Amino acid sequence: MRFSNLDRTHIVAKLKKEAFDVMVIGGGITGAGIALDAATRGMNIALLEMQDFAAGTSSRSTKLVHGGLRYLKQFEVKMVAEVGKERAIVYENGPHVTTPMWMLLPFHKGGTFGSFTTSIGLRVYDFLAGVKKAERRKMFSATETLTREPLVKKDGLKGGGYYVEYRTDDARLTIEVMKQAVSKGASALNYSKVKNLIYKNGVVAGVLVEDLLTGEEYEVYAKKVVNATGPWVDGIREMDDSKKGKTLKLSKGVHIVIDQSRFPLKQAIYFDTQDGRMVFAIPRDGKTYVGTTDTFYNDDPINPGMTEEDRSYLLKAIHYMFPEVNVTENDIESSWAGVRPLIHEDGKAPSEISRKDEIWESDSKLITIAGGKLTGYRKMAETIVDLLAEKLTTEDGRSFPGCQT
Template sequence: MLFSNINRNEVTHNLENSQYDVLIIGGGITGAGIALDAVTRGMKVALIEMQDFAAGTSSRSTKLVHGGLRYLKQLEVGVVAEVGKERAIVYENGPHVTTPEWMVLPFHTGGTFGKYSTSIGLKVYDFLAGVKRSERRKMLTADETILKEPLIKKEGLNGGGYYVEYRTDDARLTIEVIKEAAARGAHLMNYVKADRLIYHDGKVVGIQAEDQLSGGRLEVRAKKVINAAGPWVDSIRKMNGSLSKKTLKLTKGVHIVLDQSVFPLKQAIYYDTPDKRMVFAIPRDGKTYVGTTDTFYQHDPRQPKITKEDRNYLLSSIHYMFPTVNISEKDIESSWAGVRPLIYEEGKDPSEISRKDEIWESDTGLITIAGGKLTGYRKMAESIVNLIAKKFKDEHDRLFSNCLTKNMPISGGDVGGSKNFSHYKEEQISNGKKAGLTMEESEQLLSVYGSNAPILFRMIEEDGQEAERYEISILLWAKLKYAIDCEMAATPTDFFYRRTGALLFDIKTVINNKEKVCNYMAKIFSWSNKEKAAYEKELEEKIKVAASPSQED
């Protein structure tokens, strides 16, 4: 069966007529990781997400699978050690969605980091994170730092640290984990909102929910229910009557995107701000993106808005560290904001609150996981599924295996490991050319879709004429058809935002193709005129939000 909303009625039927071991509420990276871990141990797994998969925090990060260098400053050694080691695992299991990115950390007189603290900090970082020899830190002189990135502020520059982080597409990483869980037998569905918990003998045994696309109602039942709803974790706990003791505190992070023509950054930089925070500036596909802010947030987490203060803060940080870069608000091409669901610590500023994850269990048996980082998703999943496995052993005398995901490629990652990925692409380019693509087009699809790219090649060979009928470029059509048939995309926004990232990094393509994509999806899903108009309106609003420099709260 395709992993597609074309089969939505069949998926709904399965959810309603199955008794699951585990039901997960939340389809971000945490829920996705739990689903994959649990299903590969032999558990019968269901997952529901009230929006699209990865629509919340998991598509709004800094797009880095990073080890949390700044947490060394807060002496969170355990966090650095764990997520640092996980970076390499995430990369190895999905080299098509994760790429090593050498980063320069410049240090200036009076800055947060000095030469000695940077050297020691990065050395400790390498040790804690288990960084392989070829990616261990190097120390640069001031001249070497400028050679790496000539735009860096030269006044007071004393040198730089040179170390590796891993760049990712957070939404695609989440989708690939979701797809792997589905391929291994988990039942997962987006646009299903849990609005009531079901109890038996005082214990949570399922949810009642509303299908956000059809308006229909459904029930899903399971022996164990996991609340992995990210920013909405506390709303599920409130529904359960277990919102007490520790609660979430949402903080907002904002990023802006500029074209390389106005900010020609050639080297990723992790740099100081005047208020002693740290910000990333990262080149990506002809753009430079900069972030992030860190402020408390109390509004609707579904669409956090960018304020003038957010925008000006990032522009000021650029002017501070890259004084020759002459940019203003009008140069911001697109932007995004996301919220971090952190565990509240009284008296701490947003940047000081720990990114550690915690697991809570209520008297009714609802298991909640909160906090954590994108990088540590697999370990978070392992912890919570270990807990569930123990409960099944104690309560039902059922045994499940230990965690199997450490050396398990996610969907698209079956390329023989990160070292073999380039060779895999070289081998497969001929199949792309056979489908009529150029070498560059073939390489592009292979780089994004990994071992799933041959599926797109076959689609082009067999049905590529559809692209001409809808006047869509062959590459965009292939991505669209694959997103619909194999990635559960239900709306144009799903496609342009979370399946391709074009809404953030190639907004002109979205504007030029929005009507064609809407027409194609309307035909595939048999939308009424009213439904089509609603999805078109939603996309227009998302374009407006992404392209507007600021939207006041």
């Protein structure tokens, strides 16, 4: 079946008629990754998304398949190693939507990073992340750093580290993965909201769906149901009466966009802010975008917006690192905001909470994937589908090949 809304009637008919091996709730990058992995292993899989595909967190990132350098500050060595290796796989799988981009990390007197810590940190990062030789870190003097980007703050500048990140279009990456999943046999449908879960003998066996385009409600049945709804994970768990133990803590990230005529940045920069966080400033297609913020968020995640406080924070960050750039709120052409589904950790600020992912299984056998990052979507999917394969093999006696993504 084609990945096209022109086939919507046929997809709905198939969802009503067939009993699937797996039903995935959520059409962001995590759900798309699970659908692709499961379909390539021969599972009959369906996926439902209440908005458009990638409409949530998966279209509101910094547009980087980020290697996770900042996690070294939190000594999350295992995460740096895993995310770095996954970044290389994502690039290999989708070079048409992923582009290597050199990133400059300036360091100043009294800043978070110094010459020694930057050099050692980037070297450890190269090693842990398995960075290819041509993309390994370089160290610059203050003069060389200013040659790369003259707008960087000169006062107290000691030098810069130079390393590679991978630029992407997060929404398009999600769509590419979803298209591939459908080409392998997955049934994926957007604007289809799960209203309730269906149970047989206390075990989740399907979902009640509302087609948001027609208002029709119908049931879809599957042997296994996976909750991959990102910021809405706890809402599905509430339907299942299984929101206990660990829960999500949502964090909002805002980016602002400024025309290059007002902020003529020529080099992507990863820089310190006054409060010790790290922020990106990235030139792209005649614009410069800057982000992100990291603040707890308790409102509806469907359409988070930029507040005056968010805007002020990012403008102050620009003025701090690029003092010659006299931008004001009137220079902001647009912005975007997304919500990170973090796993709650008592007493920690948003930037301190780990970006790790976890799998939870309820008494009703609902499988939930929580947390995680864009870069790690493929590995998260592999872990979930390994679990699904193990369960389906035990229950049905069927065998499935290993991960092929």
